[in-house]
Amino acid sequence: GEDVEQSLFLSVREGDSSVINCTYTDSSSTYLYWYKQEPGAGLQLLTYIFSNMDMKQDQRLTVLLNKKDKHLSLRIADTQTGDSAIYFCAESIGDTASKLTFGTGTRLQVTL
């Protein structure tokens, strides 16, 4: 079955890079996603990657996918205090009506 794991907490200093990691178990994942959730708020899609890609860059965000190791990472360059939030990775399998399976979430704390 699907299982998606993340470390619970990451603390970085403002201006540094943050790297949030995620591992998943189902090798037939087709899309992998990163969502951001601020306290009491909804899920904001940050970026997503198709499983036949290794990397995707979008401004300060870089997603790396290692399909062999079933490992996904999100790098945030020049981390700002506004980046403090919980970050969820999620996978979908197949295409038709595919549900998302979410990870446990990583709380990113940005300190001055």
Added chain:
Amino acid sequence: EPEVTQTPSHQVTQMGQEVILRCVPISNHLYFYWYRQILGQKVEFLVSFYNNEISEKSEIFDDQFSVERPDGSNFTLKIRSTKLEDSAMYFCASRRGQPQHFGDGTRLSIL
């Protein structure tokens, strides 16, 4: 940019009462979803809906839950007889291709 909208933002209900959570998906989307997030936990899939029928449901989505798309715009989640453990944030999502777009959620509090 089009958005998924959910109402109400917060719903307080007595245990045992019925509750209906409402969602307006993005207009040209074809796949619709409900997820829930118990406070402090991860987001869990409840149900997916396509072509006017349920395409997949999780173990959480038991006989107390139902979904409907009564017209061309709304997508509702009904809980027939609420329990304390139904207290959670409920998210609606929709998509046409990829990715899924989420609403801001309805916080359901059962007293």
